[in-house]
Amino acid sequence: METVLQTYGLTKQYGSFTALSNLDLALERGKIIGLLGPNGSGKTTFIKLCCGLIKPTAGDILICGMPIGVETKKVVSYLPDRNFIPDDMKVNEMIRFFQDFYSNFNVAKAQDMMNRLGINPAAKFKTMSKGTKEKVQLCLVMSREADVYLLDEPIAGVDPAARDYILNTIISNYNERAAVVISTHLIADIEPVLDDVVMIQNGMLRLHKSVDAIHNETGKSVDQLFREVYRC
Numbered sequence: 197m198e199t200v201l202q203t204y205g206l207t208k209q210y211g212s213f214t215a216l217s218n219l220d221l222a223l224e225r226g227k228i229i230g231l232l233g234p235n236g237s238g239k240t241t242f243i244k245l246c247c248g249l250i251k252p253t254a255g256d257i258l259i260c261g262m263p264i265g266v267e268t269k270k271v272v273s274y275l276p277d278r279n280f281i282p283d284d285m286k287v288n289e290m291i292r293f294f295q296d297f298y299s300n301f302n303v304a305k306a307q308d309m310m311n312r313l314g315i316n317p318a319a320k321f322k323t324m325s326k327g328t329k330e331k332v333q334l335c336l337v338m339s340r341e342a343d344v345y346l347l348d349e350p351i352a353g354v355d356p357a358a359r360d361y362i363l364n365t366i367i368s369n370y371n372e373r374a375a376v377v378i379s380t381h382l383i384a385d386i387e388p389v390l391d392d393v394v395m396i397q398n399g400m401l402r403l404h405k406s407v408d409a410i411h412n413e414t415g416k417s418v419d420q421l422f423r424e425v426y427r428c
């Protein structure tokens with residue numbers, strides 16, 4: 197399987213605090229990868245580094261063989277852990293904005309996903325509930341034909357029925373040449389769609405394994421293993 201995202205000795209310090217330490221990771225195309233770890237373990241830091249929003253203190257990241265820059269931003273689709281749509285913008289305006297901004301944005305796909313989720317394209321963002329806002333933003337991000345999707349806590353506020361639809365349809369039906377990285381604490385919900393798991397702790401890589409290997413080697417679910425590894 198071809199590597200699409202690779203890090204070598206990736207380290208990020210905020211002042212004297214080390215948030216990520218010497219991370220060597222290779223993520224493959226065609227995989228949905230759960231990025232797991234307790235609060236403050238470095239998940240968002242990792243995602244922001246891969247998006248080019250912050251710069252590493254040391255180490256390198258290659259996406260599709262390229263260092264982080266303009267070219268990687270074209271092939272990385274990023275869902276931040278906070279709202280990115282201006283309050284007064286309507287959904288259909290945001291779709292046009294994405295269309296203008298990203299050459300790889302598939303308008304029909306976005307409209308279809310939003311239609312299935314019952315989202316009113318004429319609604320202003322500020323009038324929507326927390327969960328609906330998350331759905332709109334995820335639909336936009338997943339409608340880009342990207343090589344790497346980086347989703348930071350994508351469905352924390354979404355109700356369980358919509359969560360199933362999102363996981364089974366939107367996240368599972370991504371471009372098969374891509375890798376989808378999902379940072380989440382909703383492990384039991386997301387586990388059925390995951391291929392691989394990356395666990396980090398105090399900014400260090402704790403485990404990178406396929407979900408099947410975890411099941412076979414430990415007889416445990418990822419959720420059970422997580423609770424054991426990170427027991428307080």
Ligand SMILES: Nc1ncnc2c1ncn2[C@@H]1O[C@H](COP(=O)(O)OP(=O)(O)OP(=O)(O)O)[C@@H](O)[C@H]1O
Binds near residue numbers: 210242
């Ligand atoms: N801009 C910053 N300045 C200083 N410290 C920071 C900054 N951003 C993050 N940190 C620290 O780096 C560590 C990792 O933060 P990060 O947000 O990557 O964790 P996380 O795994 O995403 O956490 P959570 O699960 O709570 O979202 C934390 O200790 C955090 O306080």
